[in-house]
Amino acid sequence: MKIFVTIRFYYGAGIISLVAAGMMVPLMMVLKKHRNAILHHFNKLIIFLLGAKIETHGTRDNSADMFVMNHQGIIDIIAMEAAQNTNLRWVAKKQLFDAPWFGYLLKLPNMIQVDRENKSGLIKLIRDAKETQTQTGRVIAIFPEGTRTDKQDLLSFKAGTRIVAEKLQLRIQPIVITNSKQLLNEHNKTAHSATVHINYLDTFQVDGNNKEWYKQLESTMQMVIDEEYNTYKRQR
Numbered sequence: 001m002k003i004f005v006t007i008r009f010y011y012g013a014g015i016i017s018l019v020a021a022g023m024m025v026p027l028m029m030v031l032k033k034h035r036n037a038i039l040h041h042f043n044k045l046i047i048f049l050l051g052a053k054i055e056t057h058g059t060r061d062n063s064a065d066m067f068v069m070n071h072q073g074i075i076d077i078i079a080m081e082a083a084q085n086t087n088l089r090w091v092a093k094k095q096l097f098d099a100p101w102f103g104y105l106l107k108l109p110n111m112i113q114v115d116r117e118n119k120s121g122l123i124k125l126i127r128d129a130k131e132t133q134t135q136t137g138r139v140i141a142i143f144p145e146g147t148r149t150d151k152q153d154l155l156s157f158k159a160g161t162r163i164v165a166e167k168l169q170l171r172i173q174p175i176v177i178t179n180s181k182q183l184l185n186e187h188n189k190t191a192h193s194a195t196v197h198i199n200y201l202d203t204f205q206v207d208g209n210n211k212e213w214y215k216q217l218e219s220t221m222q223m224v225i226d227e228e229y230n231t232y233k234r235q236r
Contacts, residue, residue, distance in 0.1 A: 002190075009191040012184045015049045016074065021101055028108040035109045036087045043081040051193045052183050054083050058200035062086050065133050065170040068161065070154060070221060070236055071143035073187075075180035079196045080141065089138040091125070112140070114160075122160055129164045140170075144218075150187040152229060152236060154222050162214040165206045174201040174217060176224040178234040197234055199224055 024042045028035045047054060060083075067088070069076060080088065090106070094115040097103045106113070112128045115121040132140050144157040165172060176199040181187070183194040201220065207213060228234040 005190040005192060009184060009189045012050050012191045016046055016078070016184075019046050019049070020105055025101065025104045025108070028104070037085060039081050039109065040085040043078045046078050047082045047196075050183060050191075053195040054079050054198065055195055056083055056198045056200065060084060060086075060200050061173045061203045062139060063171070064139055064173040064203050065168070066129075066140040066142060066161075066165065066172050067175050068142060068144055068172055068217065068221075069175045069177055070225065071145050071148050072150070072177070072181040072236060073148050073184060075184050075196060076143075076177050079177065079180060079198060080175075083198055087136075087138045088141045089132050089136065091140060091142040122163065125160060126164050126167055129170075130168055133168055133170065148186065150181065150185070152225065154218060154225070157214060157218050165214075166208045169206055169208070171203055171205050172217070173203040174221050175199065176201065176221055176228070176236070178225065178228045178236045180236075182235060197228065197232075199228070 019042055024038055027038050027042075031038065062084075067080075069080070077090065089109075089111055091112045091114055092106055094113050094117075097106050097111075097113045112125065112132070114125055129140055132138050142161055144161040145155040146158040146160075147155070149155050164170070178197045178199070179194050180196045182192055183196055184191045201224065204213075210216075225236045228236065
C-alpha cells in the first residue's frame with residue numbers, strides 16, 4: 001500500500017511538471033494575451049489527470065484586493081487557479097522566479113516577486129501590491145504563513161502581509177483550503193484520490209485602527225481548519 005501511494009505521488013509530480021513546463025510555459029510565451037486562460041484551463045487539466053475534484057464553499061469575491069490563504073503545497077495554487085478563471089497575482093519568493101524554466105510560470109504572468117533576504121523587499125512588495133490594486137484589476141494571492149507546513153495548526157502569520165494590507169487599506173477575503181495534501185503530500189511523498197475543498201470566508205476591509213485584526217484573521221482561519229477536520233476529517 002505504501003508503495004502504491006508513493007508511486008502515485010511521483011506520477012502526480014510528473015504530471016504537474018509535464019503540464020506546467022511542457023505545455024503551459026511554451027503556450028504562455030506564444031499566446032501572451034491568453035496567459036490567464038492558459039493557467040486556468042491547464043490547471044484544471046492537472047486536477048483531472050490526478051483523479052481529483054474541487055468543491056467550493058461560500059462565494060469567491062473577485063472584487064477583493066487580496067486573497068489570504070493557508071498553505072500546504074503546490075496543490076493549493078493549482079486548485080485556486082483551476083476553480084475559477086480569474087487573473088490572480090501570486091506573491092512568491094525570489095528563488096522560485098530564479099528556477100530554470102519553471103520560473104517562467106511566475107515571470108510570464110507577472111507575479112509578485114519577494115526577496116526575503118533583501119531589506120528593501122517589503123518596500124517592493126508594497127509598491128507591487130499598490131500597482132496591482134490601482135492599475136491591474138487583479139487580486140493579490142498570498143500565503144501569510146510564508147511557507148508550506150504539514151501541521152494542522154497554522155504557522156504564525158508573517159508581518160509582511162499585515163503591513164501591506166494596513167498601508168494600502170486593502171479589502172481581504174480569507175480562504176481556507178483543506179484536503180490538498182491528501183491529494184499530493186510533498187512532505188511524506190504520498191498521493192491519493194481526493195477532493196480539494198476551498199472555503200471562501202467573508203471579505204472585510206482592513207481597519208488600521210483595529211490593532212487586533214491580523215490576530216483575529218489568523219484565529220478565524222484556524223477555527224475553520226479545526227471545524228473542517230473535526231466535522232469532516234479534512235486535513236489541511
